[in-house]
Amino acid sequence: MSRSTTHRLGALATIAVATAGLLIGTTTSAAADFKDGVLETNEFGLYYNSGLGGCVFDVYDxxxxxxxxxxxxxxSGSGQTTNDNTASYWNRDNVFDYYVYTDANYRGSWGTIPSGYSGDASSTFKNEISATNS
Known part of the structure; x- marks a missing residue:
């Protein structure tokens, strides 16, 4: 093996290790940021008040x-439980729809919130949402 080939392989290995470390660090920090009260891209947010007002509860999955x-x-709403206490929502996920349920463990009435949609909860769901999944 020539010296330049060995040098290139060493450089590629260094880049691969650095990239893997960056990806692991990025994945860990992104996963740790949900439920922090800040609605970010690819999260689903439930708001305490109508019109996307008050505090937001943000979930990633x-x-x-x-x-x-x-x-x-x-x-407004800080410290209040999210269960049966949300009046509006915003699906900031670019791909997935979210489903909301009026009872825990994905039971009760359910509805679909399409990707990118925001609005006030209907009378069926206003202050009744207890679970969500994507």
Whole structure:
């Protein structure tokens, strides 16, 4: 093996290790940011008030029971439980629809929130949502 080939292989190995480390770091921090009270791209947000007002509860994937979740931040609804306490929502996921349920463990009445959709909850779901999944 020539010296330049060995040098290239070493450089490629270094790049691969650095890239893997970057991806692991990015994945870990992204996964740790959901339920932080900040609605980001690819998350689903449930708002305390109508019109996307008040605090937001943000999820990245699914949550089968909101009874242990609370709104965070210094906004209307802060510290209140998310369970049966949301009036509007915004699906900021670019691909997936989200499903909301009126009872924990994906039971009760359910509805679909399409990718990119935001709005006020209907009378069936206003202050009745207890679970969501994508």
């Amino acid at each position: 699914s949550d089968s029971d909101f009874s242990n979740d609370k709104f965070k931040g210094s906004c």
